[in-house]
Amino acid sequence: MHATHEVTNQPTPLVDYNLFETNRPLRDALKLNVPQLDTAPLTALGAAVGTATMQTHARLANVHTPQLHSHDRQGRRIDQVEFHPSYHALMTAAVGAGLHGTPWAEHVATTLGTGVSSLPPEGALAPRGGPSALTPSPHVLRAAGFMLFTELEPSMLCPISMSYAATPALRRNAALYADWGPRLTSRQYDPVLKPVLQKAGVTMGMGMTEKQGGSDVRANTTQAVADGNDAWGARYRLTGHKWFFSAPMCDAFLVLAQAPAGLSCFFLPRVLPDGTLNALYIQRLKDKLGNKANASSEVEFVQATAWLLGEEGRGVPQILEMGTMTRLDCALGSSGLMRQALALALNHTRQRLAFGKPLIEQELMRNVLADLALESEAATALSIRLARAFDRPGDAHEQLMARLLTPVAKFWICKRGAGFAQEAMECLGGNGYVEEGGEGVMARIYREMPVNSIWEGAGNIMALDLLRALRKGDVASALAQELAPALGQHAALDRLARSLPQRVEAMATETEARRLAQDVALAVQAALLARSAPPAVFAAFCASRLGGDWGQTFGSLGSGTDFQAILERALPQ
Numbered sequence: 170m171h172a173t174h175e176v177t178n179q180p181t182p183l184v185d186y187n188l189f190e191t192n193r194p195l196r197d198a199l200k201l202n203v204p205q206l207d208t209a210p211l212t213a214l215g216a217a218v219g220t221a222t223m224q225t226h227a228r229l230a231n232v233h234t235p236q237l238h239s240h241d242r243q244g245r246r247i248d249q250v251e252f253h254p255s256y257h258a259l260m261t262a263a264v265g266a267g268l269h270g271t272p273w274a275e276h277v278a279t280t281l282g283t284g285v286s287s288l289p290p291e292g293a294l295a296p297r298g299g300p301s302a303l304t305p306s307p308h309v310l311r312a313a314g315f316m317l318f319t320e321l322e323p324s325m326l327c328p329i330s331m332s333y334a335a336t337p338a339l340r341r342n343a344a345l346y347a348d349w350g351p352r353l354t355s356r357q358y359d360p361v362l363k364p365v366l367q368k369a370g371v372t373m374g375m376g377m378t379e380k381q382g383g384s385d386v387r388a389n390t391t392q393a394v395a396d397g398n399d400a401w402g403a404r405y406r407l408t409g410h411k412w413f414f415s416a417p418m419c420d421a422f423l424v425l426a427q428a429p430a431g432l433s434c435f436f437l438p439r440v441l442p443d444g445t446l447n448a449l450y451i452q453r454l455k456d457k458l459g460n461k462a463n464a465s466s467e468v469e470f471v472q473a474t475a476w477l478l479g480e481e482g483r484g485v486p487q488i489l490e491m492g493t494m495t496r497l498d499c500a501l502g503s504s505g506l507m508r509q510a511l512a513l514a515l516n517h518t519r520q521r522l523a524f525g526k527p528l529i530e531q532e533l534m535r536n537v538l539a540d541l542a543l544e545s546e547a548a549t550a551l552s553i554r555l556a557r558a559f560d561r562p563g564d565a566h567e568q569l570m571a572r573l574l575t576p577v578a579k580f581w582i583c584k585r586g587a588g589f590a591q592e593a594m595e596c597l598g599g600n601g602y603v604e605e606g607g608e609g610v611m612a613r614i615y616r617e618m619p620v621n622s623i624w625e626g627a628g629n630i631m632a633l634d635l636l637r638a639l640r641k642g643d644v645a646s647a648l649a650q651e652l653a654p655a656l657g658q659h660a661a662l663d664r665l666a667r668s669l670p671q672r673v674e675a676m677a678t679e680t681e682a683r684r685l686a687q688d689v690a691l692a693v694q695a696a697l698l699a700r701s702a703p704p705a706v707f708a709a710f711c712a713s714r715l716g717g718d719w720g721q722t723f724g725s726l727g728s729g730t731d732f733q734a735i736l737e738r739a740l741p742q
């Protein structure tokens with residue numbers, strides 16, 4: 170009771186609930202893609218990331234942002250970034266859950282023996298028994314975990330994602346892989362900068378973007394000069410800069426630089442094997458729109474020591490191997506954020522009364538919420554489908570799907586994210602726009618959304634990459650095969666499915682690339698919903714997204730939509 174009024178009609182925050190158990194679209198997507206998957210680890214993770222304690226860590230890590238200490242008190246360079254203890258708590262949890270490297274654990278164990286990877290899992294969220302090397306679909310399991318963790322805090326997942334993505338590229342240098350591979354799959358978070366052999370676990374980042382060229386990495390000017398050989402292979406000295414260099418407290422980075430034979434991929438550790446700091450100087454931290462808990466820096470290399478991965482001159486395809494995995498994570502991340510924004514909107518509108526009844530019972534609000542629910546479920550379905558492709562690298566169809574759907578999913582899901590977040594925020598009215606307290610999470614989601622669309626290849630770059638993917642095999646037949654199980658269930662999907670393979674074969678021009686990426690995404694999403702979602706969701710998705718019964722904002726589904734069924738399915742309780 171306040172002196173002037175009683176506080177009423179303000180919803181209670183969404184906290185202490187199981188994010189996995191209450192996410193029917195995710196559970197059904199997993200059932201469709203990997204029916205035999207043991208989801209017990211996800212239930213454990215879903216409970217852990219939904220707690221008030223973890224949500225407090227997420228808030229504190231965003232409020233107390235990373236601080237750069239370029240020098241110590243005595244004026245010596247140290248180039249260290251200091252994080253709030255809550256950031257470390259989140260990192261401990263994410264590494265403990267294996268989100269940074271579990272899918273590679275089996276390869277590490279079989280090629281290198283148990284080594285450090287046999288260290289017992291640590292951290293509050295380490296799910297008992299998994300995700301583990303024995304899981305039949307480790308990438309799918311990890312993808313679902315990544316989506317759940319995104320709902321807790323997305324920005325600190327940047328180094329987690331880069332560590333996941335960097336590991337396969339390291340195999341190109343067996344000696345480096347032997348020392349670093351086991352530590353990259355270890356479940357122990359060890360944030361102290363020290364030589365790799367003294368570490369229980371490590372994280373990795375990547376440095377491609379320079380001032381004069383980001384998307385066009387061929388414009389990179391950082392120079393690499395040969396400097397002999399040692400236990401880790403061909404050693405070089407790197408001089409130059411990186412304009413965006415996220416998570417600079419990672420233990421090592423994959424970096425692009427110009428060698429005599431052309432742009433090459435190098436492995437650059439923060440601490441050299443003799444314990445000295447490598448010549449990587451952090452100039453400043455970026456002041457970003459969102460992504461606050463994560464440090465993104467600008468760096469310079471002054472004859473920094475690095476080791477060659479693979480061959481000189483093959484840097485772009487090598488680092489793109491890493492880029493493909495981080496692009497998957499962009500799609501997963503945006504899908505996770507959509508789900509979280511939707512859950513918050515549903516939680517609010519169920520409790521908030523306006524004009525005599527709960528907002529969720531107002532017809533037009535039901536249209537908005539149901540439309541968001543369709544978008545969120547379609548994003549989840551496509552993301553998990555894409556992750557499945559990474560679990561079957563030996564399967565020709567899955568290889569083509571990974572190549573095709575990576576740019577498609579990254580383009581479409583991330584593009585839809587910002588508009589989605591704005592609409593979900595509006596469901597909370599003015600509270601949605603306010604940073605403070607539990608509901609401030611919505612503002613955080615809104616500020617975070619655009620980054621997944623920009624980094625790791627912005628929208629146009631993804632659409633252009635789709636055109637390259639079309640030349641990688643019989644993509645038209647693979648796409649037709651992918652859509653076939655859903656044919657005959659909705660006229661609009663049938664029409665699109667019939668026309669798409671021809672458009673794919675005809676090879677779209679650059680001008681048409683975004684339209685093609687959109688249509689492939691929508692067709693695959695609809696085909697997945699036909700099999701994993703209830704008829705009400707599938708029908709409304711097809712009618713609106715494919716059949717034209719839709720306006721230009723969320724909340725414009727046709728009046729024949731089964732709003733009740735769609736909303737009941739989406740509710741987080």
Ligand SMILES: Cc1cc2nc3c(=O)[nH]c(=O)nc-3n(C[C@H](O)[C@H](O)[C@H](O)COP(=O)(O)OP(=O)(O)OC[C@H]3O[C@@H](n4cnc5c(N)ncnc54)[C@H](O)[C@@H]3O)c2cc1C
Nearest residue numbers: 375376377378382383384413414415624625626627629630
């Ligand atoms: C928070 C944050 C963290 C980041 N962290 C890292 C990191 O750790 N490591 C790293 O290497 N990079 C990082 N980046 C950089 C990011 O990957 C680049 O910003 C991105 O790839 C785009 O490059 P650019 O900024 O140079 O823009 P540009 O390449 O100049 O592109 C600008 C626009 O032009 C479009 N465009 C480019 N070429 C074409 C074309 N041929 N046709 C049509 N359109 C085109 C792009 O789609 C984009 O919309 C980070 C960025 C952000 C925002």
